[in-house]
Amino acid sequence: MRRSGIASFVLWICLTILTLLPVWWMLVVSMRPRVKLYSKSFLIDDLYWDNFLAVLNSSTFLQYLWNSMIVATSNAAMVCALGLLAAFGLSRYKISGGDNVFFWLITNRMAPPAVFLLPLFLLFTKWFVFGDFMLFDTKIGLILLYCVFNLPFAIWLLKGMLDGIPLELDEAARVDGATTSQVLLHVILPLARPGLAVTFILTWIFAWNEYLFAATLTSSAGARTVTTALAEYVSVTGTNWGEMAAMAFLTTLPALIVLGFVQKHIVTGLTFGALKG
């Protein structure tokens, strides 16, 4: 067993280097001035911050960053609220056709997003129009849309959590005269808090990372998110790889920061709670 430990250790050292290499190279490039870009050295030559400053000085990028914050946070909050309600319904009531609902929810998440591009674009621009307001190019449009992809997983994640809360607690509260909403607020909510936190963070990351819909269903700086900024940037700058790398790094940063908190739950999240990480 000892030898396998050493072999594993060596394997993991190599793997860690491989995992970090792309991220490291991104950092190296982001700290190179334009005239030194074609250098092939693996090392950061000196601390050159102009690429980061240029990105952070761009009011458009900051606007995109802000939009992403709003969209991801609102979406996560909405998904948690609606998901908790739905999970409560599924966990505490007998609902006919629950299994069908499950499969339908899954297909929503699994369908290739490209399939939705055309119909959503047409619906957002031609149908869901109320007077001067249309869903196209709004943050609300994106927030609602991301629900379609995030709600299913939130519901099943939370249902797993709620199933774990003994039914007796509800009953006891009801005997004491609590209404359904009081049960939900005062019994279920406090106990489901850890699960809700995980759901919130994972949903937040998914919404933050999404690109294709954000690029298709928004257009102006008032609604576009940070991932679209990165995609726009590639062709804007051509060889200005330094700024692109800086922007890629900044885009990734928030997700990296919360990584530590949700690391253990990522598998649970990505498999709809089918597997506990």
Next chain:
Amino acid sequence: MRQSNIGWLFLAPATLILFVIGFIPFIYILYVGFFDWNTNAVDPTLRWAGLQNYRSLVFDTTFLNSLTRTLVFAFFVVVSELLLGYVLARALMADRLWGRQFFRTIHTLPIVVAPIAVGATWRLLCVPGFGIVPYYLKLWFGIDYNIATNSYHAFATAIVMDLWHWTPFVTLSLMAGLTALPKEPLEQAQIDGGNKLQIFWYVIVPMLKPVLLTTVFIRLMDALRSVDEIWMLTKGGPAEATRFIGLHIWINVFPKTDYGYGAAMSLLTLYVTIVLSWLLFVAMTGRKGGAQ
């Protein structure tokens, strides 16, 4: 359990959103798919075309190639991630592995990186003339690696990029499965004198089946969906070597504004995806093998 009407009340808000934004679009493309509709045509209105769009699709080699390419890509990434993920999961579970928690955290990192940033990063690594990958492959191994001219290199790079991004997920989920396995059957098999391969195949795999299938299911669906990374890495090139189906649909719907045909294409793709996931779903739940 209480009566169902109130239960539906709790489900209603979520269901409403899913219905309006998730279901109505299907109906709409079903409708548009029967028309010839290009807003940049001489006649930019919807013109009834019956099944013509679907008929053309069956003979559209670009579309069919793109679909096949996507399936091949998905097959490669799923199989390699499964093998690699299993080896890594075992390695991570090895006794006396020093720094396990550190390795695990680093390994989880790629999962949370936005696909678009993954694509950007890999582009920085691989773009000819600039990236370090082509440079050092040439310097150390004499390989003329060029993702802008060599289809195989581009395709392989797309696969490797996906491995980098998603193998960690497979590792973690297999590890979750392996940790939960009961110890007795394994010990029994060792006492019975089975060799490692036999134990793996006859004891571990059947017990791990639900986890394996779930993982395959998630990875397969995600591999079929991938657009962002590829778009950043190669824009579907060289030529059409990495133009996966999502990208192909996007090109037809937006720059070409071929709405009717794009709708038909979307539906057919959806159909293929549903059939595939249904087959997997049946495999997951239908057989007695290991599923509860």
Next chain:
Amino acid sequence: MNSFVKAVGVGIISLGLWSSTALAQDSWWKTAAQPYQGAIIRGVSESTPASKYVEQVLGPKFTEETGIKVEFEATSWDQMYDKAIKDMEANTGIYDFVYIEQDIVYTYLARNFLVDITKSLAENAKIASPDFKPENFTTFLNYFKDPKSGDVMGVPMEAFIKPYLYRKDLFDDPAIQKAYKDSTGADLKPATTHEEYTQVAKFFTEYGADKELWGTTVQASSSHPAAFYEFFESVAPTFGVYNWGIDGTTFAATEANGGQMNSAAAKKALNYWIDLLKYAPPESTSSTWDEVAGTFAAGRAAQGLVYGENAAWIATDETKSTVVGKVGVALPPVEAGVMEAAEAGKGYIGYYDGGAFGIPHSSKNKDASLLFLQYIGQASVQTDWALAGSRIVMNSTYDDPKIVDQDKKMNGYYTLMREDGKLFAGAPPFPFHSQVLQVAAPFIYKAIVGEIKPDDALDQAATAAEAELVKLGYRK
């Protein structure tokens, strides 16, 4: 960062100039803008040096004078189209002015996306500035006139030719000249024919084998329309194949039906162009216009066709370019007879590119935008703008001492544009630009990567283009 500082610097200088001269006009803009105080107009543009100048200097200046706020998005070329077209198509009204590249104006006109500027100003004399005179512009303005009425639909904001850039320091080096003479028997000079160009490219590739130097740039991205554009707009015309080889009246593309896309001349052109990849740096097959400029600025190529919008910074900006002061400009090499045809007005030898700002019909602030477009269309703002973006849209700009001075540093790019600009032309007037591009370009990509022979690529591209034109209803 540096370019930002520089642009701001330019802005401050121009502010100084303005405060002395603008007093008289001040009142006019203020009065005219009175009803639109506090309005916000939004625009979208490709992120070119000229656009950046509008974003950072002209926009804020206009706001200061009129009280109308300008929000400006400068983004990538494909995203700019994506955003502008979606907005106009959906009638969202997000943008009050959009960048109209010369080649897409016909699509916009065909779909009635744009506000008629001439007509709007005639109808509302209160907002018609006396300083906005269409006759001040170069002939480039003609691309933005409605062919039927002759009305102005867009105000030109940048214009440039795609010249032949070469490394003057290398071409003038006596040792290199001697080596060239020894190996080829000819004198080293900027090429005028395609054979010479290839020969020079080959020589420098061999000469630069250990110096990270190659013979030529090629804008040959194997998955980006830039490759299609370089071939059909810059290379094919020098072989006498114009308008992408598509007949503008019958909409035929194949030779069999009277088109030129797969003619012998077109095939010769594509073979020549693909052959150049042998003498180009490895990034060429993933290069769009930006990377080509980047390659040249990094000193990795001895010659190449480079969009003029980059000519100024390549030749003068030391923070981005390693070849400052070493850049020569010339006309692209041509086949026999093509130059004569171009001089007679029967053809062209390269791409005269650029763009204008126009107002989408969906805009909700048309009057305020009209004021802004006239503001940037004044003769007085042109010079500093040209210095920042190497773009010239008015004849008077050429004579400004500052421009004459910059022209010297660029070894005569402006002179070339002024005197020989007539030999270049914009893209053909095709409303189906994007659709045909999307079906034909993949064959060019395949030729670049060697999947199919150049001859076959053009045959297949022509067939596909023609099929698309039938499908769209242009070709009966």
